[in-house]
Amino acid sequence: MKRALAPFVTAASLAAICASAPVHAQSNVTLYGIVDTTIRYTTNENAAGNSKVQMTDGVLTGSRWGMYGLEDLGSGYQALFVLESGFSPDAGQSLQGNRLFGRKAYVGLQGEFGTVTLGRQFTVIHEVIASYDAMALANLAIVGFQGGNYTGGVRQDNMIKYAGRFGGLTIAAQHAFGEVAGSFSNSSSTGGSLTYAAGPFMVAGGYQIIRDTTTYYGVTVPVSDQKVWTLGGTYTAGPATIYLGYTNSNVDNAGYKNQAAYLGGKYAFNSAWSLIALGTYDHLKHGNDSGNRFTGSMMLDYAFSKRTDVYLEADYTTLTDAWRTLGGQSTFQTPFYGHGSRVGVMAGLRHKF
Template sequence: MKAFTPLCCAAAMAACSFSASAQSSRSLPSGNAGVTVYGVAATEMVHVTNFSDGTHVGSSNRLENSKVTASRLGFIGSEDLGGGLSAVFNLEMGYALDTGAQSNATATFNRSSLVGLRGGFGTVTVGRQWDVEDDILSRYFIFGGYGVFQFSEFAAISDTVINSVKYVSPNYGGVTVRGLYGFGERVTGRIAELAVNYAAGGPLEMGATYRTQKDINGYNTQLATVGASYKLPSTTWGEWRVHGGYAWSKPQLPGSHRTAAYDVGLVWSPESNTNIALDYVARDQKGTPDDSRFVRLGGEYFLSRRTSVIANLIALQNKGVASQRFYGVGAAGEDQSVVSIGLRHAF
């Protein structure tokens, strides 16, 4: 690697920490009327090998909008309607901090645009909203940008669904149930999802999801996931949590293959302001040698309650003609290494 690499490695190891928070980390408020403006401003300096622009393949040094926590601006609020019923809404847009441009040129509120009701029956929302996988899987898979949803068959593990209705049940002894239906309207095809999650405040959390999508050409794709997380007893060395997730994708598209993905990881918090994570993630395309896998060491060090330094070391391997990537368009059989360090501020 070029001179940039050891410099970033040193900075990464000095600041190495990680917080495995979901891309959509948020919760709809309840209570009296009010609107909150919130957001994230984050960027990363990145060195990436085997970067392909479709014509050339080579190393690249880049200033990027952060993958760990995408920059965003949002508005969230609620109104107490009485009798235990509240109206809720959320509008959220993504933007690229390095350029100032919207992350989606055709949808201003590409990360969320929903309205709904919350009461003793649970919460019902309609609009563009995060899928049920994104809601619960951040405890079982990497959700800090360099994650399993970067694999081409598993993007739906963290995605928004337009024209959708979503239901989230009350918490029954730590168990919540979620369901989503996307009408598609000749744009994305119909989507139906179901999720169940157990999180009672103890060391063990478990969840599972199922999704089926019929595209506008009538082809169906199924996606199922299961995961668990366990917090180990605290020690003088800090706090430890282990997690694991399994995902299975079955598309009907011509030429497609059933594919499985695995994520096994450890999160270590030696101090209250420091988190370090190590994950191994593998993608197994059934019936072919075109598999992929990567190891990620990531971290986050909090300079204050709102501001943190983030760092990542990633080694991605492609077998056969697999062309998975974190940056660029991908190149058949080419591995990719990423070293990044960045700054994130939440407001």
């Protein structure tokens, strides 16, 4: 293994290194994207318990288009950028708060030392949990409950992030600036993760603190620090992969404490057919109240090619006590309208370009 530069080298020193290196004008920009659309049937979609049929975004992958650029700076260094926009294919509207590049917008430098990027990016805690979640923290909120809200945000603005791989070990760290006058820490976020892969095994874990958050699953809460830690891994044997993980989330002043354990599997029958199954058990404590959530989901996928596939998915979620109270609030990310369960079935078509 080659010896790397100090992992947390600063942006200023990187600039100096690249300035001293001979510049090779070799660059390219790639346009890419995914259009993923489903027709979904769900139960208990209003207070009367009526069902609903709707067209939605993809179950696993949100629709997006983006640009990726890479320039060779010489001496083993490259400059890069990513601009990625999310949209709803059913109506053609921009997502992520109607942002132009709401999914990703960052610039960076990479080399033997690793990669440093600056801008709007995925959090390291989200990335590490997705690595041992069978559905990679599904895009569909009802299936991916432990995604953005559980971790305090899928992605964050104003972030500087480092990632470096050294043999089988991958190190990642981030800090998202709160940009509050008079305070460096207010409304900021800091996190890190470690991943080790060897042969068929992968183990990983991470920690993140999100300071001064005011919402939880869309529900307004007292200003709180959200602290999340997680541990999990995968094991692959031939066409089968087993996923196992645990995540602990504590929103201090709001009084929400979650513990989620999830077990899943993926099996490739051949180059075209594959099956994903995932079960999540979550225990929520809020003040003197507590409750449980269970979500089970299964997805059968058929790939016409490397770019185009179709799939069928089914999921079931049940909520009790504190979870049912939280899910019954009108601002909850996917309201349950006072009901304790929901069944969902969908068929989808996805194309990558």
